[in-house]
Amino acid sequence: MSKSSLTVTDNRTGKTYEIPIEHGAIRANALKQIKTGPEDFGLVSYDPAFMNTAACKSQITYIDGDAGILRHRGYPIEELAEHSTYLEVAYLLVKGELPDNERFAMWKHNITVHTMVHENLKKFMDGFRYDAHPMGMLISTIGALSTFYPEANQIFDVENRRLQTRRLIGKVPTLAAFAYRRGLGYPYNYPDNDLSYTGNFLQMMYRMTERKYKPNPVLEKALDVLFILHADHEQNCSTNAMRSVASSQVDPYSAVASATAALYGPLHGGANEAVLRMLEEIGNKDNIPAYIKRVKDGEVRLMGFGHRVYKNYDPRAKIIKKLAHEVFEVTGNSKLIDIALELERIALQDDYFVSRKLYPNVDFYSGIIYQAMNIPTKMFPVMFAIPRTAGWCAHWAELVKDDDQKIARPRQLYLGADKRAYVPIDRRPKATVAETAVSEEL
Ligand code: CMC
Numbered sequence: 001m002s003k004s005s006l007t008v009t010d011n012r013t014g015k016t017y018e019i020p021i022e023h024g025a026i027r028a029n030a031l032k033q034i035k036t037g038p039e040d041f042g043l044v045s046y047d048p049a050f051m052n053t054a055a056c057k058s059q060i061t062y063i064d065g066d067a068g069i070l071r072h073r074g075y076p077i078e079e080l081a082e083h084s085t086y087l088e089v090a091y092l093l094v095k096g097e098l099p100d101n102e103r104f105a106m107w108k109h110n111i112t113v114h115t116m117v118h119e120n121l122k123k124f125m126d127g128f129r130y131d132a133h134p135m136g137m138l139i140s141t142i143g144a145l146s147t148f149y150p151e152a153n154q155i156f157d158v159e160n161r162r163l164q165t166r167r168l169i170g171k172v173p174t175l176a177a178f179a180y181r182r183g184l185g186y187p188y189n190y191p192d193n194d195l196s197y198t199g200n201f202l203q204m205m206y207r208m209t210e211r212k213y214k215p216n217p218v219l220e221k222a223l224d225v226l227f228i229l230h231a232d233h234e235q236n237c238s239t240n241a242m243r244s245v246a247s248s249q250v251d252p253y254s255a256v257a258s259a260t261a262a263l264y265g266p267l268h269g270g271a272n273e274a275v276l277r278m279l280e281e282i283g284n285k286d287n288i289p290a291y292i293k294r295v296k297d298g299e300v301r302l303m304g305f306g307h308r309v310y311k312n313y314d315p316r317a318k319i320i321k322k323l324a325h326e327v328f329e330v331t332g333n334s335k336l337i338d339i340a341l342e343l344e345r346i347a348l349q350d351d352y353f354v355s356r357k358l359y360p361n362v363d364f365y366s367g368i369i370y371q372a373m374n375i376p377t378k379m380f381p382v383m384f385a386i387p388r389t390a391g392w393c394a395h396w397a398e399l400v401k402d403d404d405q406k407i408a409r410p411r412q413l414y415l416g417a418d419k420r421a422y423v424p425i426d427r428r429p430k431a432t433v434a435e436t437a438v439s440e441e442l
Contacts, residue, residue: 010034010043025054044411050235056243056402060093060394061234065309070316072232073097081319086227087111087197090169090390093232094397114170115191115200118148121175125182134179135264135381141175142168143257152251155400164252165393172256172389173197176382177204183378198223201386205375218330219373222323226366229316230384232391234309238262238269242392243399244408252396259392260385266303269384272367275304276377279336279343279368288343296352304364305347311357320365324372331372340368 006019006026019030032042047053062071070077073092080089084098091099091107099107124144128137146152149167154160178188181204189204192213199215202223207213233239241262246255263269278300282291295302307314324337344360347353367380375383399405 008034010036012036023057028053044413046413050240055235055240055408056399056405058234058395058398059096060391060398061232063234063309065307065311068310068312068315070233077229077315078319081225081228084228085197086224086231086387089228089231090387093390093394094165110166111170111197112191112193114167115174115193117145117171117174117178120148121145122178122188125178125188128182130183130185132179132183134176134183134379135260135270135385137179137182138172138175138382138385139257139260139264141179142172142260143254145171146251146253146257149251149253152253153249155246155249155251161252161397161400165397168252168256168389168393173201173386174204176379176386177201179382180205180376180379183376196220196224198227216330218326222327222369223373225319225323226369226383227387229319229362229366230387232388232394236268237265238388239392239395243395246396246399247405247408249407252393255396256389256392259388263385263388264381269381269388271303271361272363272370272380272384273377275340275363276336276367276371276380278303279339282339282343285339285342288339288346291343292346292350292352296350302343302347302353302358304360304367305353306356306358307361310359310361313359314361316362317360317364320362320369321360324365324369327369327372331374334368334372336368336371337365340365 004021006021007016008019009016013036015034017030017034019026028045031045034043035041045053060073062074063069072080072089073096075084075092075098080092084092087108088098088104090111091104121141121144124141125137128140145167149164151160152164174191181188186208189207191200192203192207193200195203195213195215199220202215202220203213235243238259242255242259245258246252266274278291282288291300292302294300328334328337344364348359353359366383367377370380370383371377
């Protein structure tokens, strides 16, 4: 009869242990009992970058990377992108179910009333240098929100948590648009609550002297779909940052600021910006083979390709590729799309990419759409952070309610020096050239 357990023999001692398996996992703590003697702390698992470690149980997002499947609360991303709206998906992520009409109206109202930010936030924006990266401005001002809402640290009060979640989803687009306007030296536009979530965001970005801004409905819808596609993606780098920082029981603004910082990196949310720069550097379809050679020689990475989880076409990239054509009907074609399509075609025929299962990810086409919508390259990671706020808040709530969770604190394998006595500086031997080189590397 099959048993849900793992039997391990420690060849150092000859002892055998039985470790329970639950949900296809063993508890890493169960390894602690495997010791060579009383002095031994016990076996740990070594897993840099969490390649095979589940850090939580979650009911929010399901990904099957081999099959290219992404579902939120059970709903396939393709159906959500086709039939839903970003605000509805945000509700689904945070609350677990799709809303009925009444609940949705209440949710929309509750988010919309929080789109304004304190006037002092404008002074924070003004304090940045004229050429500051908008992602740096966003990280700082989200963190600054915690000083305006000190009660946000009451994280075990469910009503308080709900309020901060609504504030974050309402205010992050405003801060993002302010950061954009700051870079241009334009006055900040206040929210227009008659517009949709994405319509208002476009208004805060682009309204100039007109009394009432009318977003182009195709672009407003396209942005909404892009926001749906970026709303959550289970335990990625920024969500892990959110959970790890929030596990210290800090307020959610500080935790979302740290998640936004994690998203800034070029291997995560900064990838769409890096894709655009790469396509511009390639510049012409004729230059693609030479660029692919540089990738294969390990000189550069093909940005927008590859994923830790998807070893198949990222389902979001498929939807975005189709969306790009709808956007170009309004904005006119982008020369970069032709380079991107050709780059994808060549890469997917090349054994380097095929054998490593490297396919386009969500960032490969999103930057081209943003560029066609006149959104500057520096703003791309910001465009990712806005919708991901709902996902981060959903994970935060799940973490706070989870009795299994404690402050995140991984172990390490200490491989440094053994105990040694302190030597006063004038009695230390002069460092050799090689030792100096090593210490300067740090
Ligand atoms: N271009 C060229 N080679 C690549 C790439 C790439 N984009 N991605 C992975 N590889 C190679 C890598 O060199 C390695 O080859 P080898 O086995 O010969 O050493 C192999 O594929 C496995 O790569 P890895 O670095 O071990 O894979 P990872 O799971 O640690 O990295 C990744 C995942 C997304 C960081 C990586 O694929 C990458 O750097 N992609 C480009 C950046 C990018 O597009 N990031 C956006 C990710 S999607 C949005 C998000 O969720 O944040």
